[in-house]
Amino acid sequence: MQRAREMRECSPVLVRNAPKQAYSPPFPWLRSSLARNSDTVSLSLWVCGALLTVWVYTSGISPPFPSASSLISSSPTLTSYLERNATYYISATFWNNEDILSAWTSETLQLIDILGPSNVYVSMTENDSEDDTPTMLRRFGRQLDVLNVRHNVNISTGIREEPLNDPWRSVRHRVGYMTNLRNGALQSLEDARQRFDVVILLNDIVFHHTDVLKLVSALGGDDQREKARNNHHKNTRRRMACGLDMDNAALYDAWVLQDRCGRPITGFWPFFTSEEDKQAVRDGHVLEVGTCWNGIAALDGDMFIDSQLRSKTADWHTGALRFSEPPECVISECALLPLRITNTTGGAPIVVDPTVVVAYSVRGWKYYAVWLRMPVVKLWMHIFEERYWDLWWNMGMGKGLRWTGLDNGREKKECIIDGWPRCDTNDAAVPGGFSFRFRGDL
Template sequence: MLRRRFHPYNRIRRILFALIFFLLNAHFFFHFLHSDPEPAPDTSALWEYSPYVAIPRVHGIGKVYIAANHWISAKVLKPYWINGLLLLIQQLGPENVFVSIYENGSWDETPAMLRELDEILDKMGVARRVLIEAVTHREQVAELVAQGDDKPGWVMTSRGKKELRRIPVLAKLRNRLLEPLEQLQRQGRGAFDRILFLNDVVFTAQDVIRLLKTRNGNYTAACSVDFNKPHQYYDTFALRDSYGREAPAQRFPFFASGESQEAMMDGRPVPVKSCWNGMVAFDAAPFLRPQNPLRFRAVDDSLAVSHVEGSECCLIHADNAKHGFHSRQRAGVWVNPMVRVGYNFPAYQYQRLHMYSWPEYLISLPVRVGVWLLRMPWSKEQVSARIKEWKGEEAGRDEPGDFCLVDEMHVPEGLAGVFP
């Protein structure tokens, strides 16, 4: 009797079909589980700010330089971001912070809200620079175009024309936040312990304090975890695990097997090579050194033209490691899984209420099984080949942030999405 021969690809196909079936069922299960949830507890008190209410000070953190870019952020600014910042300053002490905010061309209520914040900070006696651009987003884009496409940041694209890369612009905007730091150093007032970058996210003062105290302050950089949907983390572009690999899943536990996944499952600080994730605290020392201070950058145009790009928020970690910054007390880049922020209130509230609860552990099962079966994350052979070819074209070329790079070209058509 003839027997049907079993081909290994049939087994792989069956496994993949079973996996897809399982993932779909898990998705629908959690969709219906949370489609009609019980009323969430009232968390509005977390953002109740009053200049007349004394709040206990938090000690042992030192002086913090707080930096934030804003563009069309009105939906998050009130009450969450602004009140979260004010409550944080109350706990750290106005004399222990400097606030640097840069707004570029918003057309919503963001400029007005930041001007109001500036007045409140003035009454609190907070040293600051709140810089609000007087030009619109459209005017800023027109100015860049008028400067000509022979300037750095312009590359030839597959559309057959030179276009402006997005990442060099973002790096420049982030560096503008650090301009007051240079002025303070010249004045002898630049002795900061931490540089804290805040995205336009929902957070509380307690979230930031917990982040600043990650590993009792023993870190080069520490990041939160950011979410734009209740179950889905956001910043895939900058996050790299302890081996420099991309996170293969946007659902818990995010990382492939290894120490990063194990730490995430246990709720311990997660060792990574790079992160940003909505909120990140750096040891200030690399930003303050007199020679070659740490700043944001993009990959060279000559490399980007080969369809390779990397986040400025990842490259800054690579540059920090390249220059060998470390100290006995502060070492390593870490994600604090107990600090979660959201780009909207529903995402933030869900994570605050459900982190490390049974639904999160349950949903991790198909993620971990799928990552293991598909051997994710997959290698980036094309990117590696392009980097190797680029290095061979000219002696001395080097890119320490090769683990940051992806097979993408961030050149928004029509420049509509150049700015954040």
């Protein structure tokens, strides 16, 4: 008996794990409610996932460019222009651009097809290219011949002057060279002896043909048809509309682009100083600026032709607009053009459409104009990245690429522009209000 008791006390006890059981609420009504809710949540997640998948594969990864027909039907300006066969003058300059010319000519041909071959004049200039650019331009000219599109291809040499291997030996020399080249592309305006409704200025860029339609619509003020904006203007007829040019992870033409009050922009999105302007960029709304160029622009054609050819409603009462030689100080010829418009008209609006994005390489254009603007990528950016950018700006980092002048402000001969309206008092620009002085005078 004693031995049996010891064995019972010393023998190991076998412990068996009870089978796992899901938690079961004590009340039957609660159990059934949780079961129903679980099924509802699962079904909701499945439906949302299915809808998201369908959206991604049908719309989310669709190209971000609207069709030309949808743009025209929603634009009173474009509709009116097409109905009355409005005329367009396309001016472009090239140098060593064989990498992008195939894309450029393809989009230009699509644009011509929409505007009407008989309504378009294409003028192109090229100077001293070291690649196949001249040959490609001549080939494009033959395509225009087949389509009966009036055009001029000006292949030239020697405009740069000596030394040819160092054309940018000074900024002022470069500005003078580019002024001559751009005015050469406008020479056919005088030779054509006719009125053009819109002058389209293009750099050596990659663009989409609907970008030009958007700028023509913005030039006509279609975004203002149903709301009164820019009431500070004495002259509300827009004269110039630009896009945005991107290159190397930043906005490219920071030297020229300034806001309505002359404040410089930053290369970081959304580029501008005021919250109103930054919000316009986020929302893709047309916004007013002081000067712009950015590789692509649409302008009121009345400004570029002789007075006897202008429309009855023209209020450009001076000589035909051209690119100007720089004053004694240094300034871009592309900034002088909108400044002259403002000085002549007393502040006629100049605007930017931030949905028009161009680039200087096909790869860069596919990234900035296509990939980053696909609906699914924009949704991701809106949910996540915009908060990052807001934090970036709030920490003061957004000013990191703000334009501070040529050579970071060390170029003493750079022009400082006086006469900008004040944004805090909502001033309006006045005729002849702008003047120039040297940065070194500060």
